Amino acid sequence: MSAQSQPDPRADASAVSDETLMASHAKLLGQQPDEKGRYRLMPLNLLFIFSGMIFFGGTYLGRFSGYFNPGVFNEYSTGTAVVAAAPLDPIVVGKKLYLTPGACVTCHQPNGAGLPGAFPPLVNSEWVTGSEERLIRVALHGLQGPIKVAGVDYNSAMPGFGQGTGFNWSDDKIAAVLTYIRQEWGNKAGPIAVEKVTAVRTKEGARSAAWTAADLEKLP
Ligand code: HEC
Numbered sequence: 568m569s570a571q572s573q574p575d576p577r578a579d580a581s582a583v584s585d586e587t588l589m590a591s592h593a594k595l596l597g598q599q600p601d602e603k604g605r606y607r608l609m610p611l612n613l614l615f616i617f618s619g620m621i622f623f624g625g626t627y628l629g630r631f632s633g634y635f636n637p638g639v640f641n642e643y644s645t646g647t648a649v650v651a652a653a654p655l656d657p658i659v660v661g662k663k664l665y666l667t668p669g670a671c672v673t674c675h676q677p678n679g680a681g682l683p684g685a686f687p688p689l690v691n692s693e694w695v696t697g698s699e700e701r702l703i704r705v706a707l708h709g710l711q712g713p714i715k716v717a718g719v720d721y722n723s724a725m726p727g728f729g730q731g732t733g734f735n736w737s738d739d740k741i742a743a744v745l746t747y748i749r750q751e752w753g754n755k756a757g758p759i760a761v762e763k764v765t766a767v768r769t770k771e772g773a774r775s776a777a778w779t780a781a782d783l784e785k786l787p
Contacts, residue, residue: 601729619712655778657758661747664740671744674725679752685723689748696749696756701783703759703767706741708732726779729768731775 707729749756
């Protein structure tokens with residue numbers, strides 16, 4: 568009991584006495600806060616530099632991020648995205664055009680054999696694998712009237728697919744679909760160049776009338 572009521576001897580040994588503490592507080596209270604020394608406005612240059620960096624970063628992402636679409640560039644991609652980005656193969660494009668509902672496939676059939684008595688075949692047809700000039704005209708402007716294909720007579724009509732028709736296919740599309748039919752189903756003829764289609768189209772100007780086999784036979 569007596570031990571608790573005695574003052575702790577360590578208090579006397581304390582480094583700071585009450586008096587010195589009070590004195591140093593009084594001294595501090597008398598001082599003005601040193602604002603100038605501790606706070607400064609951000610240098611204006613830095614503001615410009617950081618604004619510039621944010622602006623550059625935003626513009627860069629806007630232009631080159633590809634909207635973060637993995638198909639735009641993905642070194643680990645294995646599938647369709649890469650195929651889609653590859654240069655267009657006229658055979659692939661041509662096949663797609665050929666198979667478009669309402670286009671060639673509707674009449675000439677998926678196997679290119681046509682329908683006996685109604686639509687002539689594109690397989691083993693001298694019109695397909697022969698003269699490029701004639702073939703391009705058939706696709707651009709259409710064909711009507713009597714025609715002999717692979718020894719069989721037909722007399723019907725086919726629409727044109729070029730510019731100004733209901734299909735309005737560009738020269739690339741015409742070239743692609745013709746290249747396709749010249750190399751599919753065992754046909755083995757050279758590709759049709761886009762420039763050749765353009766040349767024929769330009770030569771025929773605003774022609775919209777379908778050709779007849781007789782007209783075409785006068786051409787090279
Ligand atoms: C509406 C049906 C129809 C469509 C669609 C059609 N054709 Fe024809 N095509 C015909 C008919 C009918 C003939 C024969 C015309 C005639 O009797 O003078 C023909 C003839 C041809 C010929 C010449 C004869 C032959 O068989 O080799 C070629 C080449 C040809 N078509 C290619 C095409 C291509 C390529 C497409 C698609 C871009 C196409 N056709 C779309 C009906 C069609």
